[in-house]
Amino acid sequence: MDLEAVRTFVVAAASGKFQDAADDLRISQQAVSKRIAALERHLDTLLFTRTARGAQLTLDGETFLPHAQALLDAERRALASVRPGSRALRVDVIAGFLAPAGLLRDFHRAHPDVDLDIATLPNGAPAIAAVREGKVDAAFRAVRGTLGAGLIATRVLDEPLQLLTGPAHPLAGAEFLQLADLQGSEIWMPGNLAGTEWSAYYDELAAAFGFSIDTTGPNFGLDVMLDGLAEDPTRATFVGEQTRFRWPESYKLRRIDFRDPTPVYPHSLIRRADNRHPALAALGNHFAGPVATTSVWSGRGDQAGDQGA
Structure with missing residues (x-):
């Protein structure tokens, strides 16, 4: 009509x-x-x-x-x-307990007037596709390779990694570690799904420093993984410094820092160049500062800053 x-x-x-x-x-x-x-x-x-x-x-x-x-x-x-600005800004953060959710919380504290709609897409490929198709306005992801025309990636956080172990693990007493200390060992990461951006990152890290990633067993979630670390003195895993975990005091798990170099997980903010949502510009400006990359290992994406095509 x-x-x-x-x-x-x-x-x-x-x-x-x-x-x-x-x-x-x-x-x-x-x-x-x-x-x-x-x-x-x-x-x-x-x-x-x-x-x-x-x-x-x-x-x-x-x-x-x-x-x-x-x-x-x-x-x-x-x-x-x-109409631009009339709906909530939809942003993918992977999961609520990981660093990108913290980054978005920091943005919200600085811009409490911005209405946010939080998405948690399963991995990088569907997240980048959702940005490209306009189903989300932005996504926090590790960028592996090129994004293609029309998308912009801004490196917003190099998150230091830590080794998480139970109290009886051979490395549990260390004040800090070097990646060389892991040579020949296995790091237990049942959540490392083949084809994801984090699986590619950790496979490259393992190859560079002579250890292996053990994906044995089904991924029953974080609680079961923490149970396994507390019970098995041979198991250790990687966690991001800003990953939010809670476990029973009796587990006595240890988070141990790495030095010289510090492995960092490279988080980028991905968005469409032609997206006119006014809050998206504010989100991009919030993370416009430089990202420190001194004495770190972050794989193929070592150069911080904007990437677009």
């Missing part, structure tokens, strides 16, 4: 004269008549009775009027729903 014809009908019904409707709409009276006639053909009924005194609604016209007004109200709501 032609909404301009519907709009013309509603204005004409309110004014009672086609000429007054033409003046209100800033079109000619002939244009008003043509739109009304087209709408009547579409509905297969007469909406007005034309008289010397003006235009009077027929019974069908009176019946149609509230529906016509509802159509125009729906049009206004539909336009408002996608």
